[in-house]
Amino acid sequence: MPYSLFVTVELTQSGRGSRHVVVGVIGLVLFLLAGAGGFAVASGYRGQDTKYCGHECVPGLKIGTVVEALQGQGHTCADKRQIWSCELKIGKVRFEADLFRVANVTDFYEYIGKVEARIVNPDSTTAAAGLDYMSWFATLPHRDDPSTAKKVGGWLAEQITGDGDVTYVLDWEYTLEREQNTRSVELTMKRRY
Amino acid sequence: MAAPPGWPYSPDGRFWWDGAAWQPVQAAPPGGPGQPGLAVPPPPGAQAQPGLAVPPPPGPQAAQPYAAGRQAWTPAHHPAGPPGSGASVPVPPGPDAPRRRGTAVFALVTAGVLIAALALGGVAGAAVGLATTEPVTDDRAPSFPGRFPSEKQRYLPKVTVNMVAGNWLQAANAWRCARSTATDPVTGATMNTICRPGDASRMSVSIWHDGPDKVLSVKARCDLGVGSKACTSLFAMMADTLLSPDPTLRAQAESWAKKNAVKAAVTSVGGVRLETAVRPHTMEAVRAI
Known part of the structure; x- marks a missing residue:
C-alpha cells in the first residue's frame, strides 16, 4: 500500500526532525545559560581586578573617598603626605584613624595600603561606638563580601573588650592591641605578604 | 537455502x-x-x-x-x-539492531552538541564579560553603622550656652561671664565662656563650646572645701541645669551630684557624662558615648 508507506516515511522523518529541534533548543538554552554564567564570573573577576595597586590596597576604594566620608561624619582630617589622619573627639574619647597610602606603586597617592584606628580614653560606655568605628575600617576590603565582613566583625567584637589578638582574613592581617599607658585600643590592618 | x-x-x-x-x-x-x-x-x-x-x-x-x-x-x-x-x-x-545503533549515534551526537553548547557559551560569556567590564577603581565608601561616632554626638544634648551662663549663673545668681576664643585640647572646642560669682573668685564654671547651642563641656570648680554646702549646691545645681530639658533625668542627676560631690565618681545620665573629682574639687559634664 504505497499510501501507508508514504505516511510512515513522513512520520518517521517528522519524528527525527522533532528530536533535532528539541536538541537544538536545549543546546541553545545551555549556550545562553553558560554564557550568562561565564559573563557573571568574568565580570566579577574583572571588577575585583586590583592590578592598579599591585594587590596591596583596599580594592576599588580611593583614599580620598574614605577621607570625604569621614569628614561627612564630622571627623577632622589632615593630609600628611604618606598618611591621611582623621580624628573626632567626643567628650574625653578620641577616635583617631591613620590611612596609609600604598607606598611602592606609582599611583600610591590614590589607595589605602594600611589602616591604624585608635580609640583613646575609651569609657565603659564606649564599647558599642568603638566596635562600629573599628568595624567600618576593618571591613573596607571586604565590603562586597558580607560573610567575610561578618567574620571580621565577630573577631573584633570578641577582642575589643579583651587584651588583643592577631588574625588573618583573606590576605589581610588584623592586630588589636590595648595600650594601658595611653589608655587606648588600636586596630592595625594591612596586607599580609 | x-x-x-x-x-x-x-x-x-x-x-x-x-x-x-x-x-x-x-x-x-x-x-x-x-x-x-x-x-x-x-x-x-x-x-x-x-x-x-x-x-x-x-x-x-x-x-x-x-x-x-x-x-x-x-x-x-x-x-x-x-x-x-x-x-x-x-x-x-x-529491525532492532540498526535502530539501536542509530539511537546510540543520536545520543552521542546529542551529548556532543550539548557539551559544545556549554563550552562555547561559557567561553563567549566570559569573553564578553572581560571585554565589557572595567575594574572598579573608584567605588563609593560603604555606609556607616548606626553607632559610628559622628559630629552630632560631640555636643551635650539640648544644652545651650545661654541655658548655663545666662539663665542659671547670670540671671539667677548674678555671676559674671567672659567669652574668649581658645581651643580646648581635650574636647577640641573652639570657644570658652567662663563665669564667676561677683563677690568671690573661689568658684567658677567654664563652658567650652563651638556655638550657642553646641556645648562640648561644662566644668565647675569650687575651692571652698570638699563637703562645703556651697560646693555641693554648685554641683547639684549644675547637674540640674544640664538635664533640665528632661524633668525625670534632672532630678536623678541632681541627686547623684549631691551624693557624690565629696568623692571621685563617674556616671552617665541622658547622654551626659558627669565626673566628680576632689583635687581639685570639680565636677565636669561632657557628652557620653
Whole structure:
C-alpha cells in the first residue's frame, strides 16, 4: 500500500526532525545559560581586578573617598603626605584613624595600603561606638563580601573588650592591641605578604 | 537455502517466509552467477527501503513486512514469527539492531552538541564579560553603622550656652561671664565662656563650646572645701541645669551630684557624662558615648 508507506516515511522523518529541534533548543538554552554564567564570573573577576595597586590596597576604594566620608561624619582630617589622619573627639574619647597610602606603586597617592584606628580614653560606655568605628575600617576590603565582613566583625567584637589578638582574613592581617599607658585600643590592618 | 522467487524476506534479509514459518537464508556460493560478491541475498524490498521513495515490490507478501513497519510482524499478518524472538509469536530479529545503533549515534551526537553548547557559551560569556567590564577603581565608601561616632554626638544634648551662663549663673545668681576664643585640647572646642560669682573668685564654671547651642563641656570648680554646702549646691545645681530639658533625668542627676560631690565618681545620665573629682574639687559634664 504505497499510501501507508508514504505516511510512515513522513512520520518517521517528522519524528527525527522533532528530536533535532528539541536538541537544538536545549543546546541553545545551555549556550545562553553558560554564557550568562561565564559573563557573571568574568565580570566579577574583572571588577575585583586590583592590578592598579599591585594587590596591596583596599580594592576599588580611593583614599580620598574614605577621607570625604569621614569628614561627612564630622571627623577632622589632615593630609600628611604618606598618611591621611582623621580624628573626632567626643567628650574625653578620641577616635583617631591613620590611612596609609600604598607606598611602592606609582599611583600610591590614590589607595589605602594600611589602616591604624585608635580609640583613646575609651569609657565603659564606649564599647558599642568603638566596635562600629573599628568595624567600618576593618571591613573596607571586604565590603562586597558580607560573610567575610561578618567574620571580621565577630573577631573584633570578641577582642575589643579583651587584651588583643592577631588574625588573618583573606590576605589581610588584623592586630588589636590595648595600650594601658595611653589608655587606648588600636586596630592595625594591612596586607599580609 | 534461498527463498523461491516471490516469498518475502525479513528486513535484514536473514530469513524468508515460506508461508508457514520463517526459514533462514543460506549463503550462496561465492562467485555464483547472477549475484557475485553477495553472501546473503537482499530481501525483495531492500532496494526500495533505503531511499524510502520507491514503492515496495508488488504482492502482499513482499509489502507486508515493510509497509507497516513493526506492525507488519504481528500475528495477524504472520501467526508464526521468525526465529529468535523468544515469544510464542516470534518477530523478526533484524529491525532492532540498526535502530539501536542509530539511537546510540543520536545520543552521542546529542551529548556532543550539548557539551559544545556549554563550552562555547561559557567561553563567549566570559569573553564578553572581560571585554565589557572595567575594574572598579573608584567605588563609593560603604555606609556607616548606626553607632559610628559622628559630629552630632560631640555636643551635650539640648544644652545651650545661654541655658548655663545666662539663665542659671547670670540671671539667677548674678555671676559674671567672659567669652574668649581658645581651643580646648581635650574636647577640641573652639570657644570658652567662663563665669564667676561677683563677690568671690573661689568658684567658677567654664563652658567650652563651638556655638550657642553646641556645648562640648561644662566644668565647675569650687575651692571652698570638699563637703562645703556651697560646693555641693554648685554641683547639684549644675547637674540640674544640664538635664533640665528632661524633668525625670534632672532630678536623678541632681541627686547623684549631691551624693557624690565629696568623692571621685563617674556616671552617665541622658547622654551626659558627669565626673566628680576632689583635687581639685570639680565636677565636669561632657557628652557620653
